[in-house]
Amino acid sequence: MSDRARTVGTDDRPTDADRDAVLVAEDVSVSFTLDRGKSDVLRDVDLQVFRGETLALVGESGSGKSMLASAFLDAVEEPGVTTGDVTYYPEDGDPVSVLEADEERLKSLRWGEVSMVFQGAMSSFNPVMTIREHFRETLEEHDADVRAGMERARRILEDLYLDPDRVLDSHPHELSGGMSQRALIGLSMVLEPEVLVMDEPTSALDLLMQRAIIELLERLREEYDLTIVVISHDLPLVSELADRIGVLYAFELVETATTDEILYESGHPYTRALLRTTPSLHRPVSEMQPIEGSKPDPVERLAGCSYAERCPLADSQCVSEDPDLVELGPTHRAACFHSDRARTEITIDQAAEVTDD
């Protein structure tokens, strides 16, 4: 992404309003009923995924980012309850209301149209089956042409820099972590989905493998015309790949914008704090600041902004009123009453360190 424009919001790229959405979440919430009361693990999320883009959903553990990914496929596990609307718009054909679709429709949607890669390949594969059997079973279950599908599988595996013969004959445990994660990505693509939703696809892997997979995803997206939604806690890593980023904090979407807008003009204090706290090879260590305080409790919902307790800009309005996502620009929304102040008062040193020697 070295050719990414540094100027933001001034060019003539399409605005969110005139782009073609492939997945749309409207007012989506997920809740669990616990002994202590009802617990929201995702609150009132409005989000569009545009056709052909790579969207990263970034947040810390327990922010609700994985719930949002599952909600896109109505795959939230019991006893979680998903409410709101999720609509899938196929390239050809009628829109599908995901949360109302029957089992049959969901089954074809989940692999054939919107495919999901969960974190940890080892737990997604069946340990007693070879990789080949996983591919065959997936093809057969969806009544696909197995012969043509296996040909496609070999091609995809090669594109992932795997030796198809060796990998297909292996059991999951016979592959390294990086190999099995790539094989899982290959499996998720064998039915030629339009959208890949990936939950922490690289987080268990080493740096070099993470970066390699990010590079591979970039190539795969072009070659197979994919839309990618990637969920991650690792903002620097996904910023290499993503066109747009959505930031989640305490079960809410607090900011969405293009990657450059997030990096250079973010309007939410949490996003800015996250950028500041990220260790870097280039920036001086003195610039890195921890985020004070801790995350709010999922059960005791606060009246105002959920970040107010930790936010250096919070005032009485923030404590009593919950800010909505407001437009900061044609491709930029943030849920903060003080976006302007956030930009001037929470500074982020982007410059590389100047060394004396």
Add this chain to the structure above:
Amino acid sequence: MTDDPLVSLDDVSVEFTSGEGMLDLFSEPERVRAVDGVSLDLYENETVALVGESGCGKSTLGRTAIGVQRPTSGTVSFRGQDVWAAKDDGTGSIPFEQIRRSLQMIHQDPSSSLNPNQRILTSLDLPVERWYPDLTREERHRRIYSLLEHVGLDPASDFANRFPHQLSGGEQQRVALIRTLLINPELILADEAISALDVSLRVEMMDLMLELQDIFQTSYIFISHNLANAKYITEKSGGRIAVMYLGKVVEVGPVSEVVENPSHPYTQALKWATPELYDDESDSEFPLRRIDVPDPDDTPAGCRFHPRCGEAREVCRAREPTQYPVNGDEHTTRCYRADESHEYWQSEELSAADDWEVFD
């Protein structure tokens, strides 16, 4: 920092046997050399980060340095005393018990070091009682409360009475850290100790480790697969980074040298792979011939990095490089390219069959 090392590893190797499963009943068990001839000195109050991919031997080397893993060959000394000689025949100037107390570790998963059925106070009290039997209960508790408060677990009496599951991951890791520090060790092995924490808590945890280093005068071996974190903690404390690849330390030096002026192509690749938020010159060419690490039980001949190295030549396949100085004696690398007059520069580049992106 004094001139005498606190812990000294001299030509240390650690071998494990693998493939002892049912299917391998009739074959010779294979020997895997997890650590291969490593020499490394650690000084008082020093932070050394061990960086490398999983399976490179960094955890085994760390465990060897704190006397938990016995080396197959080579010696580990604590203040000049051979650690395993002290254990085996009780000879020497420093008793093994004292060495054990002086070398401690914190784990990646803090909950594994805290008994889930014990209150925090009990978990913290037991090791102090064991190592400092002369202290009264009141004195022990006073130390514990004061440290809890110091690391921000305030009010201490509230946190002390909780069970581990009533603490967040970050709070558990702070408890694990002070549990180790209460024993007053001289070296702490922190094995991926911040990797499981949320990004927003990592800097805070590293800052806390360094603050407590000042108070307790401890050294750290900080193991991480993340070069940016390794840089953060070593730069703030003026420490060193050692890069490991398949059992060998391939580059070691002061953090500024290793990060700003990496000499080994593997270190350069790690640096390339470290994502940067504000990187204008991000070069997206994958710098390695191969994505995957070779099997550790089938170490390549010559330089063990040559099958993946973008700079490898015939001489790299033929012979294993020794250590070369890069910028003074402090910064060394196991790569011929550091030696301007080495035959490497006349050696032929690897043939087309070994070219980029060849499957094995």
